[in-house]
Amino acid sequence: MFAYTAKVEKHQGCNYRQTIALMDKPATLSNIADKLKITTATVSRALSDHPKISASTKQSVLKVASQLNYKRNLVASSLRSGKTFTIGVIIPSADTNFFGSVVHGIEKCANEKGYNVLLYQSNETHDHEIKGIETFLAAQVDGILVSVAKDTIDYNYYKALIKKKKVPVVFFDRASDNAGVSSVVIDDYKGACIATEHLIKNGYKHIAHVSGPLQVKVFFDRKRGYEDALKQHNHLLNKDFIYEGNVSIESGKKAMQQFLSLKQKPDAVFAAEDFTALGIMKELKLRNIKIPEEFGVFGFANELFSEHITPALSTIDQQTITMGKESFELLLQIMENKNGTSIEKKIVLNPVPIFRQSSQRKQ
Amino acid sequence: MFAYTAKVEKHQGCNYRQTIALMDKPATLSNIADKLKITTATVSRALSDHPKISASTKQSVLKVASQLNYKRNLVASSLRSGKTFTIGVIIPSADTNFFGSVVHGIEKCANEKGYNVLLYQSNETHDHEIKGIETFLAAQVDGILVSVAKDTIDYNYYKALIKKKKVPVVFFDRASDNAGVSSVVIDDYKGACIATEHLIKNGYKHIAHVSGPLQVKVFFDRKRGYEDALKQHNHLLNKDFIYEGNVSIESGKKAMQQFLSLKQKPDAVFAAEDFTALGIMKELKLRNIKIPEEFGVFGFANELFSEHITPALSTIDQQTITMGKESFELLLQIMENKNGTSIEKKIVLNPVPIFRQSSQRKQ
DNA sequence: GTGAAAGCGCTAACAT
């Protein structure tokens, strides 16, 4: 008997339900609906500021919602609406300044627009990259931003993805022109031209280049920029003056060792990337070759350290924060493009040269 | 009539349905179930390798699943099971090497265990931090990792969170001892002792300290370590030798200017952090004071640049990758702790001193 | 070893 009475209370007592809601499970739409004797539909609409809901209803819903500390369950909402308000970001590694900084930009922008950001690192392999995308797909992200891995040479996976319109994708920094994927990049070619020209104007006569892996477009373009700048200024192209490195201090050192073993030695280097430039500088210091008097060095990326080493390294800033922002906004544009017109856009950011000591010869 | 026939086909024709599945929407459990004339329950169990499902059923399910390119819908799964296999990570900023590197560690470990990682930046304010957590809560994350903002001095929010057992939380690096939250930190006190002692052993007699904001525990502890090391070696504590900086090159410079204006000038500095140390070195170079001969410098954090500046900066490595790994694993342990026993753990990592040129006087 | 049925919390088409 007593037990029965208790049970009845459980199902009738308004206070009881309320207590439950407060101390136990998170509040739901129906908790609010019950309290106000309206339906969940109305509550849902009120909370989304639906135009056809009366101001007074909205007010009372809002009031009860905050009383119960209601928070919309995004998972349930996503399941029903098909939108998760989450994007996935794939980077080669979170361990570098450059990508950290771009993610910083993406994140900031995404949060402002009410999007969550899932992060995944490919560790520079295409296999991991695909795994990351599959994970994102399972999580039903609304869009994906990716900077492709070093060893991504085949873009069929992306082509298929785009073709099936499974999810919008935008490449940033590391992109490909013929994958049919929108992208945000900086003008690597132009950056390289500027760097090389600067070395020429500073009176260096034999300018070498240490590239990154050439299957990666950014590095390929930087090499092209270097070559074209030389041509335009009537400098001879010398095959011995090009070394394919792998984005590391070590490869800068190796390259320099090789250059210095040549009969005709270079007197300056444009490195495709700052770590390589650093290796080059270390090797030069070791041999007491003076920078920039005897030898000029120019890097690319404006890594944090470049400003603080001695001599300070001339380099190209890649506008990381802007790149992050633009990437997210382009993705957003494609995600919101409901009319089905598939847009493919390419945003090219301007490289910003930063001329420091390492390349400025006192003539 | 014709139309009718067509409509019938739509609802009966197996091929039609299959075609739909292949070219249109992602496959679902019921697509698989239909093909095999079994129920979604069985398919679900088969895919989760439930022990009571026969091997043959499992096999055929797996086969059809891969044929249809089935991918479990994580959102639906989460809604039903209450587990999202997603954790949230809050960092002050993605823009620094240190946090990038810790995130790297977290990410790697989380992915291996099948967890997704949501990232959120607080930009060093407690308000954003809370907003991030609320966002994560709405997304139903299974756990949260946070490195608190500079201006987080009040831990009531966290205390309430833990008390309500809404979601497991673990602090990393920036933590507090009395918030009732588990944490993974390095032994900042010990690191500071080691650094200071090293300077003493290298014959520096008047060792100053530039701290970070002292309401942040890591900086407070580093200051304590500095003070205690001096005491233990019978060095006098001099209030003029302590400058409260704000983790920047600028504050290193400012501190140094102030120190050098003193009657009794220091001959070495232990900086609470590498950027500060860098500022100190810049100021010293400007005044042609030789490092380490005339002045010793010791940093903290092992930022990337510290190895590459001249002279190379002695510093304390914070084991970022390990910190990330341990943080995730501790969180996982708490998340899996179903028996309700609330565990509060504190993992203290060993600081790893890296003695470079800047502190090693040739005596 | 498998099926039936309910329901997680929310939204949206349709009705009134």
Add this chain to the structure above:
DNA sequence: ATGTTAGCGCTTTCAC
């Protein structure tokens, strides 16, 4: 302006 109803895709308790 609000209610009714259905269901997103999955998991899980209870049957058998």
